[in-house]
Amino acid sequence: MFAKQVYSGVVTAKILEQFTNLTRRSFSQVVSDIITDRYKTALNKETEKKEEETSHIDTPEPLASEEECKIITTEEEKEGFLIVRAMLRKYIDINRVAQRDT
Numbered sequence: 001m002f003a004k005q006v007y008s009g010v011v012t013a014k015i016l017e018q019f020t021n022l023t024r025r026s027f028s029q030v031v032s033d034i035i036t037d038r039y040k041t042a043l044n045k046e047t048e049k050k051e052e053e054t055s056h057i058d059t060p061e062p063l064a065s066e067e068e069c070k071i072i073t074t075e076e077e078k079e080g081f082l083i084v085r086a087m088l089r090k091y092i093d094i095n096r097v098a099q100r101d102t
Helices: 003-004 013-055 075-088
Strands: none
Touching: 003 013, 013 075
């Protein structure tokens, strides 16, 4: 599809192979850029939260009861897990990547 739009001559097997490799690399680069942007955004948000928390520390709060100590997984954390999982799928079996909320 891309070769026909860009290449004016007859699309031979050799030219098709060149465009296939180029398209794969381009697609991988675009996906990599998207993941990098999301990762940077998540890091920036986390840094902002930490700065906000440290600036609001005036007095120590009382210890929470056991019910209040339950861990809540945010959508941002879930999305981060999926991003890491997508990056690792090339190198290890995807079933080995597990999410633990601690």
